[in-house]
Amino acid sequence: xxxxxxxxxxxxxxxxxxxxxxxxxxxxxxxxxxxxxxxxxxxxxxxxxxxxxxxxxxxxxxxxxxxxxxxxxxxxxxxxxxxxxxxxxxxxxxxxxxxxxxxxxxxxxxxxxxxxxxxxxxxxxxxxxxxxxxxxxxxxxxxxxxxxxxxxxxxxxxxxxxxxxxxxxxxxxxxxxxxxxxxxxxxxxxxxxxxxxxxxxxxxxxxxxxxxxxxxxxxxxxxxxxxxxxxxxxxxxxxxxxxxxxxxxxxxxxxxxxxxxxxxxxxxxxxxxxxxxxxxxxxxxxxxxxxxxxxxxxxxxxxxxxxxxxxxxxxxxxxxxxxxxxxxxxxxxxxxxxxxxxxxxxxxxxxxxxxxxxxxxxxxxxxxxxxxxxxxxxxxxxxxxxxxxxxxxxxxxxxxxxxxxxxxxxxxxxxxxxxxxxxxxxxxxxxxxxxxxxxxxxxxxxxxxxxxxxxxxxxxxxxxxxxxxxxxxxxxxxxxxxxxxxxxxxxxxxxxxxxxxxxxxxxxxxxxxxxxxxxxxxxxxxxxxx
Numbered sequence: 001x002x003x004x005x006x007x008x009x010x011x012x013x014x015x016x017x018x019x020x021x022x023x024x025x026x027x028x029x030x031x032x033x034x035x036x037x038x039x040x041x042x043x044x045x046x047x048x049x050x051x052x053x054x055x056x057x058x059x060x061x062x063x064x065x066x067x068x069x070x071x072x073x074x075x076x077x078x079x080x081x082x083x084x085x086x087x088x089x090x091x092x093x094x095x096x097x098x099x100x101x102x103x104x105x106x107x108x109x110x111x112x113x114x115x116x117x118x119x120x121x122x123x124x125x126x127x128x129x130x131x132x133x134x135x136x137x138x139x140x141x142x143x144x145x146x147x148x149x150x151x152x153x154x155x156x157x158x159x160x161x162x163x164x165x166x167x168x169x170x171x172x173x174x175x176x177x178x179x180x181x182x183x184x185x186x187x188x189x190x191x192x193x194x195x196x197x198x199x200x201x202x203x204x205x206x207x208x209x210x211x212x213x214x215x216x217x218x219x220x221x222x223x224x225x226x227x228x229x230x231x232x233x234x235x236x237x238x239x240x241x242x243x244x245x246x247x248x249x250x251x252x253x254x255x256x257x258x259x260x261x262x263x264x265x266x267x268x269x270x271x272x273x274x275x276x277x278x279x280x281x282x283x284x285x286x287x288x289x290x291x292x293x294x295x296x297x298x299x300x301x302x303x304x305x306x307x308x309x310x311x312x313x314x315x316x317x318x319x320x321x322x323x324x325x326x327x328x329x330x331x332x333x334x335x336x337x338x339x340x341x342x343x344x345x346x347x348x349x350x351x352x353x354x355x356x357x358x359x360x361x362x363x364x365x366x367x368x369x370x371x372x373x374x375x376x377x378x379x380x381x382x383x384x385x386x387x388x389x390x391x392x393x394x395x396x397x398x399x400x401x402x403x404x405x406x407x408x409x410x411x412x413x414x415x416x417x418x419x420x421x422x423x424x425x426x427x428x429x430x431x432x433x434x435x436x437x438x439x440x441x442x443x444x445x446x447x448x449x450x451x452x453x454x455x456x457x458x459x460x461x462x463x464x465x466x467x468x469x470x471x472x473x474x475x476x477x478x479x480x481x482x483x484x485x486x487x488x489x490x491x492x493x494x495x496x497x498x499x500x501x502x503x504x505x506x507x508x509x510x511x512x513x514x515x516x517x518x519x520x521x522x523x524x525x526x527x528x529x530x
Contacts, residue, residue, distance in 0.1 A: 032060065040068055106140070116150070126160065136170060146180070156190070292324075303327055304343035312336075322347065453528075460484075460524040466517045473522070475507030475529060484526030488513060496520065 035043075037056040048065035060071040186193045191200070194210025201211040292306045307324010322335045322345040338347030368375045385392065403411050409428040415421070416431045420439050424430040442449075460478040464471035478484070482504040488496045488511070496515060503510040507529060511522065 301327070305345050307345075309338075309340060309345070320347075321350065456528075457525055458528045460522070462522055463519055464511065464522050465519045466511075466513055466515075469514060469517065470510060470512045471520075471522075472508055472510045473524075475509070478509055478524055479529055480509070480524055480526040481529045482509070482526070484509070484524045486511060486522065486524045489521040489523075491519065493521070 032051045032053045034053045034055050037054050040052045040054055040061060043050075043052070046063040046068075048063060050063045051071075052061050052063075052068070053059075054061050054070075057070070061068045062071055189200075189208060191208050191210065198210040198212055200208050202208055293304075305322070305324055305327050307322055310321050310323070312319060312321055319336065320338045320340065322333070322338045322340070324332070324345075326333045326345070328344070333345075334350040334352060335345055335347035336350040338345050388395075406423060406428050409424075409430065418436040419431040420434040420436065422430055422432040458480055460473070460480060462473070462477065464473060486509075490496050496513065503512070509524070513520065
């Protein structure tokens with residue numbers, strides 16, 4: 001460095017690389033001695049306050065009387081101290097040796113100070129982050145939120161292939177609480193949208209696509225596999241036989257299929273086979289009616305009984321009872337000490353004890369007891385009390401010992417058959433001349449017979465021969481009262497439409513016909529003559 005001290009001169013007229021202008025009190029274009037770190041450390045007896053530029057670190061150093069240190073930094077060169085609010089860092093200027101352990105803390109970074117404007121494009125790269133540097137301990141709870149990520153900030157281009165592995169994600173890290181509603185959609189899955197009812201399917205190479213369910217499990221091979229997965233203990237029991245059959249069960253393994261825990265069947269349940277055993281101690285059925293004897297109407301009589309067979313113990317031995325319908329007897333029966341032969345029961349008729357019994361017909365084939373006392377009367381004898389309305393003995397005691405009064409005439413002898421009874425002059429029962437047949441003619445009469453006869457019209461039919469156009473019918477013949485309706489017919493049964501005059505004398509009827517004399521048929525209708 002060439003140094004020239006000048007005063008009162010125009011510095012611009014001097015050709016110097018650097019100089020000290022005393023008039024302006026300025027040191028212009030001064031260059032500090034450039035040495036590498038080794039050369040600076042090799043300076044013999046440096047003076048306190050001596051400067052040197054370290055070309056290895058590209059930083060200015062000063063000797064503090066004991067050692068060389070960076071201007072504005074600690075002597076170890078690992079800690080940065082800001083003298084203003086602005087920090088400028090050269091490319092590749094911040095390395096692990098420049099950052100102390102725990103140097104970057106929330107206390108060192110003000111709220112919302114790390115913004116997009118403060119970070120150059122592609123600043124955060126894999127080469128700038130040490131292996132395993134980002135851990136859950138370095139991230140405060142809730143530090144990665146939607147407010148911190150710009151829209152579409154996380155893309156496939158920002159994540160290297162195979163970088164997100166199970167080892168890098170803590171258990172339960174990606175849970176429902178960490179994913180906003182409707183956040184995972186078609187755009188996020190990088191697949192083409194499907195149609196309603198389709199599902200996501202992988203091709204085995206990491207590619208997802210929507211596909212239509214093909215119900216492939218409803219095939220013999222797949223169904224056998226699924227059933228064997230249900231019962232892994234007895235997987236050998238689920239196998240195929242033939243082209244379509246699925247067989248669950250094996251004679252070499254018991255039980256054939258076993259389910260540990262509760263089983264719920266939401267649909268209908270059909271159980272085939274010959275024997276169904278339920279070992280439950282309590283069975284509850286919602287259906288109020290049990291149907292026995294098949295699930296369809298029988299087409300013929302199988303001669304089998306229907307009912308409930310039950311087991312019981314008498315205290316000395318085990319026996320079987322039956323309560324149900326006897327097919328051969330067509331009756332409901334209750335048996336104890338019963339035997340079952342091909343679903344036909346035989347045994348001892350059991351006793352029944354109940355509060356009351358309401359039946360249409362009682363057929364007693366053996367003993368009949370009332371209150372413990374046997375009844376010896378026959379059915380015919382018991383029928384004698386039919387119609388009794390009060391105590392029989394009381395009614396008998398109330399009757400007289402001998403017949404008295406009007407019936408005394410019929411105590412010792414029979415009456416004439418088929419005659420009406422009357423009372424004689426003594427007021428006793430006697431036989432009249434009217435027979436039962438004659439009396440039967442009165443059946444259905446509702447009022448006085450004579451009165452009814454008198455109110456009925458009478459009719460006369462006969463033949464008369466006219467003389468000079470007249471004919472007379474006596475009262476004794478016609479028996480009618482005047483006037484009467486008279487019609488006259490000729491020999492051809494034709495109504496004679498002529499002038500008919502009726503005259504009555506002493507009850508006789510004279511008919512005048514304005515027609516030739518001849519024999520005519522006369523019909524007359526009128527009231528009976530009194």
